[in-house]
Amino acid sequence: MKLSKSISIAVAIAFILAQGAWAGEAKQAASKDQHQTAVYEIPGLSVDLSKDLVKGLKGIDGILAAKPDTDAGTFAVTFASAETDADAIRSALGAVASEVALSKVGPADPKAVKKDCSKCPKKSGCPSANKDKKK
Numbered sequence: 001m002k003l004s005k006s007i008s009i010a011v012a013i014a015f016i017l018a019q020g021a022w023a024g025e026a027k028q029a030a031s032k033d034q035h036q037t038a039v040y041e042i043p044g045l046s047v048d049l050s051k052d053l054v055k056g057l058k059g060i061d062g063i064l065a066a067k068p069d070t071d072a073g074t075f076a077v078t079f080a081s082a083e084t085d086a087d088a089i090r091s092a093l094g095a096v097a098s099e100v101a102l103s104k105v106g107p108a109d110p111k112a113v114k115k116d117c118s119k120c121p122k123k124s125g126c127p128s129a130n131k132d133k134k135k
Helices: 002-032 047-056 086-094
Strands: 035-041 063-069 074-080 101-107
Touching (some): 047 086
Antiparallel strands (some): 035 074, 035 101, 063 074
């Protein structure tokens, strides 16, 4: 009787641990599919510099939107975290601007994630953005 009770407890523990590991994998997979927004502080941000920064993001997969705020000196980039990260974006921005500091990273506003090709830095070379022009 003691042996079957021990086996039952061991099976129950194994089941609980397996459920926790499975839930952890699901959570990790979900976080990889998340869209995030990184905000960078860029001293002296101007309209012209903003345009150059957007051009600098063209080589990075996963960029969904870029929004400069010249008054605040910030540049917000919404991206798919499964395809890129805030450090890769900072490096690309740093190739254009002399000073780039990551201010914060957080979940993206769902409005910023909508497919609005007019805000995408890759719109000129994207087949999805130009499908209406081909007709």
